[in-house]
Amino acid sequence: MNDSRTRLDKINTRIRNNPVLSLLIAVSTLVIGLSTFTNATRNLMDLLSGAEQRPAINGLWQAQVSYDWPNANYQERFNFAGSDTQLYGSATFTGSLNGILEGEIRGDSLRFITKTPESLGSGPIQEAIHRYQGKMVGDEITFVMQTEGGYSAHVPIEFTAKRSDNPAPAKSEPTQN
Template sequence: MAMKSNKRFAKLRRYGIAIVAAIAGVGGVAGNLGSIVDLWDKVTGSSASVSGEALPSVDIGGTWQGEVTYDWGDKHTETFVFRLEDNEVIGTASFLQAKRGILDGKMSGDKLTFVTRTQERLGDEPWKEVEHRYRGTVSQDEIRFILQTVGGYSSHVPVEFVAKRVSK
């Protein structure tokens, strides 16, 4: 129900922005679309997404931890620190217990995606970049993740694990 309301509001917001833009253009008001969107947000008190993506349905802000058993058998407690700005996810995710910056973090509804990067080396071979792609489904204080690691010297199968919120 809330999701339908969010989509309806986002649609109304898009139409409202178009109307304000048309009035601004006809009236000769100087400015750009960004300032019109800011004005609309001030008038309506909203910051709904106009990109067509669903707004996050759960606040993931805070610290999360999960036990991850990697495909080569090692098990580590990994820590995730998230901050949400509209649909953008910012923060850190540990890999082998070392903090990594989150790249391309997004949240739509209850779906969370982000990437981290590391490098690996095999003997005297040159360093190769490794990308860790996380996909998660959030429900209250739990995130069910699938981690896919690509690149580097090894091939990996997807790893599934659950992270639980430890603080907000």
């Protein structure tokens, strides 16, 4: 007996003769198609709404910050700029203006660093790095700032910045509480 059917023809015949297998293949094809369409739709919606995901953070912000050494209360200022996930601008540390480096914003979270020189008497100048992480809620940003390097160790500092309409210069003096 010589069967001239190809292997594909034999498989097709078996599938057609088994209604459960036929139904399973049809349902699987439908699920895969819906999944692909749903993912494509989600990606398209993310692309179209991507510009709207960045919160309105650009502009001036200020915060009363109490550092971890005696009588160290400062009115600090932040001037944010950027678009998409980029964040740049300036931030004060103990009233001294510093540029924002490695700034990034994702959703309502932001992070950046600033660097300040520290000197101790006639010793060499050392660089302190301040790492800021913040979460924006409305017109407030809650921050945690960690300092590393420099001449002394510091604990993380928590504070809240509020949107400012005051375009005053960034240099500020310590305040007493």
